[in-house]
Amino acid sequence: MFLLPRGNPLFENLAASKLKLPEVMSKLSTGSFTGYASFNFQSTTVILVFESGKLVSALLEEGNGNRQTGFEAMSALVQLMIASGSGTLNVYKLSKDLTMCIHALLQGEILYKAQELKLIDIKMLLEKIRTDHMNGCLRIYTQDRSAMIFYKDGNPLGFFHDGSHDIETSSTESQKIAGLPGAKIDLYSTQGVEELMGMDLLEVVNLQKIWDTASTRHQVELDKISNESKERDIKAAERKLSDLEEQVKNIVIEYVGKIGRGIVEKELANQGGNACLKDEAASARFIADIERSAKLLISSTKTKIMLEKLSAAIATAMSEF
Amino acid sequence: MEQFIELLNQLQPLSLIQVILWGFAGAMSFYFSLGNARVWTSISIGFFLVFLSQAYQLNPLAESYYKLSAFHYIIGTVAIMVITHGFLEYYVFCRTFEISGKKAVVYLVTFLILVASGIFLIVNPAPSPNTIRNIKMVENAIWVFLSFMNIELIRKIYSSIKDSAISKGFIAFGIVFLCIFLWKGSELYLQVFQWDKEWMEIVTLTGEDSDIALYPGRVQFSQMVSQYAGLLSSISVSGTFIYLYRLLK
Numbered sequence: 001m002f003l004l005p006r007g008n009p010l011f012e013n014l015a016a017s018k019l020k021l022p023e024v025m026s027k028l029s030t031g032s033f034t035g036y037a038s039f040n041f042q043s044t045t046v047i048l049v050f051e052s053g054k055l056v057s058a059l060l061e062e063g064n065g066n067r068q069t070g071f072e073a074m075s076a077l078v079q080l081m082i083a084s085g086s087g088t089l090n091v092y093k094l095s096k097d098l099t100m101c102i103h104a105l106l107q108g109e110i111l112y113k114a115q116e117l118k119l120i121d122i123k124m125l126l127e128k129i130r131t132d133h134m135n136g137c138l139r140i141y142t143q144d145r146s147a148m149i150f151y152k153d154g155n156p157l158g159f160f161h162d163g164s165h166d167i168e169t170s171s172t173e174s175q176k177i178a179g180l181p182g183a184k185i186d187l188y189s190t191q192g193v194e195e196l197m198g199m200d201l202l203e204v205v206n207l208q209k210i211w212d213t214a215s216t217r218h219q220v221e222l223d224k225i226s227n228e229s230k231e232r233d234i235k236a237a238e239r240k241l242s243d244l245e246e247q248v249k250n251i252v253i254e255y256v257g258k259i260g261r262g263i264v265e266k267e268l269a270n271q272g273g274n275a276c277l278k279d280e281a282a283s284a285r286f287i288a289d290i291e292r293s294a295k296l297l298i299s300s301t302k303t304k305i306m307l308e309k310l311s312a313a314i315a316t317a318m319s320e321f
Numbered sequence: 322m323e324q325f326i327e328l329l330n331q332l333q334p335l336s337l338i339q340v341i342l343w344g345f346a347g348a349m350s351f352y353f354s355l356g357n358a359r360v361w362t363s364i365s366i367g368f369f370l371v372f373l374s375q376a377y378q379l380n381p382l383a384e385s386y387y388k389l390s391a392f393h394y395i396i397g398t399v400a401i402m403v404i405t406h407g408f409l410e411y412y413v414f415c416r417t418f419e420i421s422g423k424k425a426v427v428y429l430v431t432f433l434i435l436v437a438s439g440i441f442l443i444v445n446p447a448p449s450p451n452t453i454r455n456i457k458m459v460e461n462a463i464w465v466f467l468s469f470m471n472i473e474l475i476r477k478i479y480s481s482i483k484d485s486a487i488s489k490g491f492i493a494f495g496i497v498f499l500c501i502f503l504w505k506g507s508e509l510y511l512q513v514f515q516w517d518k519e520w521m522e523i524v525t526l527t528g529e530d531s532d533i534a535l536y537p538g539r540v541q542f543s544q545m546v547s548q549y550a551g552l553l554s555s556i557s558v559s560g561t562f563i564y565l566y567r568l569l570k
Contacts, residue, residue, distance in 0.1 A: 257484035259415065266418035292420055295358050296411070297485045299569050 004047070005160045005167050007035055007094035016041070016087035019127060021078055022208045024089070029053040029202055035094040036102055039077060041087040046077045049103045051096060054200035057107040069107060071205050078210050082218045095156050098167065101150035103188035104136040111136075112187040117178060125187070130154035136189035140177050147174040244317040245274040248310060252290060255306040256297045263293045283314050335548050340375050342345050342555035347372025349562040354424075357569065360414060361422045366431055368558050369395030371401035374460075375555075387449070388442045389455050395438040398460045403431055405467045408474045408494075415481035450526070454519040458512045464505035468498045487568055493561040504550035509542045516540045 001156075015172035016039055025048075028037065032053040039046040043063035049056050060073040068076055080087060094102065117140070129138070133154040140147050147161035149171070158167030159174050177183055245268065267289040268274050276282035287310055294303045347369040354365035374397030377390055414420055442448075448456065472495060481492045511517040516533045524531050533540055 046439075257482060257488075259418075259482050259485060263418045292358065293414070293418060295569070296360060296414060296420070297482060297487050299486065301570070302486070 004036065004038070004092075005098065005158075005164075006093065007098065007166065009094045010035075010091040010093055012087040012088075012090045014079050014091075015083050016089050019081065019089060020211065021081055025055065025202055025207055028091070029055070034074075034089075034096050035092050036099065036101050038090045038092070038308050039087060039146065040090070041081070041084050044076075044080060046073060047102075047106055049099060049106065050119035051099055051103075055202045056099075056199055056236060057103045058201055059106045070201060072120050074205050074207065074218075075210055075214075076199065082211075082214050097152045098150060100135055100152070100190060101157060104188045105139070105148065108136055108188035110186065111189055112185055114184050115187055117183040119183070122178065122185075124248070125185075129187075134189050135191065136187065139186040139188075140174055140183060141185075142180045142183050145177050145180070147177045149174055186187045208231075240317065240320065241274045241277060244277050244314065247313050247317075248277070251306060251309050251313060252288045252294070255302050256294055261295065263290065267293070277314055278318060280318075283318075287311060287314075312317065323429070335552060339548075339552050339555055340379055342552065342559060343372040343375045346555050346558035346562065348557055349566070350554050353562050353566055358420065359422050359424045359427060360407055360410045360420070362427045363403050363410060365407075365562070366427060367400045367402075367404030368562070370396050370403060370431070371558075374400055377435050386451055387447050391442055391448050391453050392439060394453070394456045394460045396435065398463050399431065399434050399438065401464045401467045403427075405471055406476075408471050412478050415478050419501070423549055445568060450519065450523055451502070454512070454517070454523065455521065458509065461505045461509040461512060465502060465509050468502040468505065471498045472502070490561065490565045490568055493557065497554060497557040497561055499555040503546055505553050507546040507550065511540065511543050511547070516543070 024037070028050055030053065031049045037048045037050070039048075044060060046058070046060045048058050058070055058077070060068040060072040060076050063195055113124075118123075128134075128135075129151055131154065134151055135153065135215055136151055138149045138151065140149070145162055147159060149159055150157040150167070156171075158169060159171050160167055161173040161177070164173075168235075245264070249264045250259050252264050254260075255261065268276065270289065271282050273287050276286055286306060287307055290310065291303060291307055294306060298306070350365035350368035354362045354369075372395050377543075475491050475495045475498065479488055479495070482488050482491070485544030508517065512520070514536075515531065516536070516539075521531065521533070523529070
């Protein structure tokens, strides 16, 4: 995405995930805002251009260069705000003329695209811009640097280049870049301010409905993820309990023989299943029951050692739950 | 005291040793029952009762009081029933891993049965020598049947716990019941064919005929089996409880 002049910053670095787009749009619209709002997400930038509170253009550009405009861009922005959980909003107030130029840059008619400067007569082009009373933006750039000249009715409004924040009156940087080898130009034109005022995306897009639908869908997805996560947690806990049960069985079998498996299964069933191993009181009762059975099969010394092993295994597992 | 000494003089040395050994087995089994689970209580109390049933041979009053003599045999019957109850509980534990009940109940129920038996003897007329012999025959029949049943129970218990430390103790119990089966079985055999000592005493009193002279070999062999198997029973019970005590210590 191009760097754009900042003009007069109204808001900077607002957390986009905490905002509701319909409310933001409503505020900018009712405040007859002129300028642009820039939403910056991890790999996506959305620019909304306003003229006297009317949303005249919406452009979304992804990191890979893919672009969406209008309704698609607004829908995608809603999704990003609701789902991404990150992103910032910057709002810059600009003059009407400069805003028009920004619109031209973003969504204007492309008259030249990546035209090598040495292959065209730049003086003739500038003359044509002037004589055609063109509104728009001329972008001059190389691999590393770029500058923009904004026009209204064929007259330059100002100059903007990488590294600066605002419109400048000096054309020095633009001329320098134009003089670099391999310099190219893009030329975008747009309608005048009055014509632009005739369109308002907010009138054709039911933003509140898009927002509500997306919110509901997102909530459903969140619930689904939450349920899946809970199920995963439950399954993980069940797996841990099964592992612990097997460990307990192996310890008892080691001391009392194969009959130990049945004893453990029966005593666990008496305590309401292997979940009792998570509960301190229930696991103590379970160990006492195992002791009672073991006394019929092995010596008290071996029973004591076995119970110590059981308690240690259960305590270790409990600390992991 | 004089009566007791006279009784000792009348006793065969082998019978006296047998009673003493049963006394030791009874003491061992009773001691074993004190610190162990209820299942062992039934078994050990039962073997202790065997000693009480055998002790009639040392009881100077038993000869004079037939009711007391009968009571000794009833104790013997209760003994094998309590032992069988213990093995049955152990078998149930091996199959279901279920342990229920309290030790006190075993002591109490055994005591109540003995009291009831005593009352039964008190309220009935004094038993004749023939009646006492019948009671002894019933006792032997129950011992033979339940010994056989216990051998089968022990076999099943052993197959369930054969990889446990205590499993060899059950092999020892198997040997105990094999000895008891021979001991009581040979006595029952003699009683059924009326070749036993008590019948001979009755014959002397009543003047009835006896065919004992026709089968001296069988009678002698059965008497010998009864004496030695009885002796081995008491020795094997003592040895088994000592072995179990060491296993479960």
